[in-house]
Amino acid sequence: MTLNAYYNRFNPDKEYEKSLFLAGRGLQSAELNETQEYALSKLKGIGDAIFRDGDVITGSNCIIDRETGKVTLESGKIYLRGAVRKVEKEEFIIPLSTIVRIGVYYLESTITELEDENLRDPAVGTRNYQEVGAARLKVSTIWGYQAEGLSPRFSEGEFYPIYNIENGVLIEHSQPPQANIVTTALARYDKEANGSYVVNGLEVMFLQKEEGEGGKKIFVINEGKAHVDGYEIELPHSIRVSFDEDPDIKSVESEPHTFQPNSQRVMELKVNDFPISEIKKVDITVQKTITITHGSYSGAIDPIPDSAVLEIIQIKQGNVIYENSIDYKLNAGNVDWSLPGKEPAPGSSYQITYRCRTHVSPEDISEEGCKVRGAVDNSLVLIDYTWKMPRYDLITIDSKGAVRRIKGIAHPWRPSMPKAPSGQLLLCYIHQTWKNGEKEGVKIVNNAIHAVPMNELEAMKKGINDLYALVAQERLRNDANSREPTTKKGVFVDSFFDDDMRDQGISQSAAIVNKELILPIDVTIADIDGGEKTYLLPYEL
Structure with a gap:
């Protein structure tokens, strides 16, 4: 609400310290408003030196039900815009499949005598009784949240985030703050002297992989405490973090194999590099026997219905067997009868046995290969496929408690280990083999730097x-x-x-x-015998 008769000339850039009221001059309403602004500005400067907007002073605990998404926020006090403000208890439902920021909305409203009759002058017996006076500025703080992909819960007010929730898990948040200047000095000393390190706990374990194609991998970070760049972070309970399964894919073209079938005429083909991501093509040599009708004239060229013909094994008509390179020849995938030899009668049919290359669909595809059938024994099998290269990834945590995965550089046999960026503490490295049967292809080595007790x-x-x-x-x-x-x-x-x-x-x-x-010592052993006899050391009188 806009007040027409409200004046406030406060400007911090002019560096006015206070108002100096002079005798004999009228008092301005603007001067009274400026006096309030002077005091509030100085108080805010002191508060901002100690706290940050959104710092929890007391209470305000966040409790999450991971099954239903119900969030319970206790009442408490939070520092906002130069003052410690009270916030009431609130409950609401949040989505569990995205990143949610929980905080408070800061709303300002103007209250006049129209909204609150008690703002009229209560002084009975005066000329100003029940007359209108100054309006009031009301500040409200309300719990709320913002989620990725969802519209804000409130359309008005400024939002100050306090808690971060990832997939229904509360990420570490700061404890009630101390003096920031002292905290910063201690953090700088700790960082320069010791770097970042784990005090206790924070072991990482692989939990499971989500079902379905492209399911995420879920890891568990145990409760514990660490110092990152000098700032203490603490996980009061274990948390779950999930990362996409995004292997680096390498293509292999025309990998050669020799067809050696079993008794069922099926070959279990194992590729050189695995686990397989996708089999693009399997090219084999097959042998076929078909019937072809000779051309309408002698010396005609008869086409073979398959492409990529390698050789003609036999041409036969009744009991007559024609000889290759004497009666016919293979020419551009066709039977050429232009040679001066025997030839079937024009328009007659004959049988031809030949070998050609063709594509077949693989069967029973696994991470190591597939089954192939129908090829000629000891013939060449070519397979095109893509496979998942091994990779080393890091799991790190920063001074805000945010957990990240740092991807390494994949390589067919020698993947490189990435380094943790500045400002992040290494918790473990993950050897991503992408193979089944090896805990879903994940090998974890907890190699965080730990503080060593005395x-x-x-x-x-x-x-x-x-x-x-x-x-x-x-x-x-x-x-x-x-x-x-x-x-x-x-x-x-x-x-x-x-x-x-x-x-x-x-x-x-x-x-x-x-x-x-x-050196030996010459001693004399004296048996006291239970004190029945007195023994004295040698002496002279």
């Missing part, structure tokens, strides 16, 4: 020291073995860990303390 560092330090000691002993042993036989005879290295290297037939007289050989 107790593990101390154990590692102790292990390194032990390793140095073992290496030193090995060097002594090698040095002894490398000497001349006359000088090293009877020489060996004893680490003094136990008695396995000493002569068990000789009494142990060496003084070994803490795995070290030391």
Whole structure:
């Protein structure tokens, strides 16, 4: 609603600090409005230095029912446009097959005495009683959502996203904020000192592949905590993420094979590269026997109904067998009777047996090949197909909790490993073989960088020291073995860990303390006998 008599000249670019009211001059309504704007502008500047629009201060938890898509948003307080604003509890249904952003709509409206009678002057007994006064600016915050491919729930107001939901799964969101300046300083220090790392959890597992052609692959990321570019992200529960199955396809043309059938005259053809994406063509050599009618004159050329004829095996009419290159010849896929030999009578029929190339439909197609029938034994079979090349992909997470897949470069036998972009923490790499029977062709290696606790560092330090000691002993042993036989005879290295290297037939007289050989100590053992007799150390009076 537009107010005709409302004036506000506040302009932050003029850098006015405050209004200076002078005696004897009239008070302007614009000056009162500007005074409010001065205070609100300063308050907003302080708030924006600490919070961001959409930061959750208290409450406002989001609960999702993954079966029905019902979302329950609790009441709470959210920072918006320079102030902490209250938002009431809300419930609605969201789509589960797309990306949804849940947030609040910020709406402003003007209220006058026409909408609220209580805005009239309540001072009884004054000249201004029940007269109109200032209007009010009302701010409303309402829960809502925006989804890809769907029109917004509200057509008015500004939308501030708070939660991201992918396929019905709530993605990690920030905890109630701290002072941004302090947080930024700590994040910069952590990033420069330690980089990005996993504190605990966040293991990735392959769950399943969706049914149907082109079904997505679903992965599970366990709950855990990590620091990405110095900022802490935490998944309070496991989440599911899905990615398209989009292998890189390579074409193979005229791959040769030899037809070697089984007892049912069927060959199980296995291609060189698999898994197969699509078989384009199978070209084989077949042998046919058909009846042809000779031309109407001697020396005529009789066409053969098939193309790509390789050779003529036999031409026979009754008991007469005609000889190749004497009676006839194969000419451009036709029977040429122009040679000076025997020839069937014009208009008569004869039988011809020949071999030609033809395309057949493969049977029982699998990821490794197909079945082929009808070809000539030991003949050439050519197959055109496409196959899925292996590839390494990465799964990463950024400082906002968004999970991404980074595709590598596919190669027939040596795919390259991609690198995680700046600002993203590597969780695992996926070896995409696309083969069935190998957990749907997915091999996962969790190789994220983990923070090492101090107790593990101390154990590692102790292990390194032990390793140095073992290496030193090995060097002594090698040095002894490398000497001349006359000088090293009877020489060996004893680490003094136990008695396995000493002569068990000789009494142990060496003084070994803490795995070290030391000089012997002359001692006298006194048996106290339960205190019945007093013993004194040697002394002189």
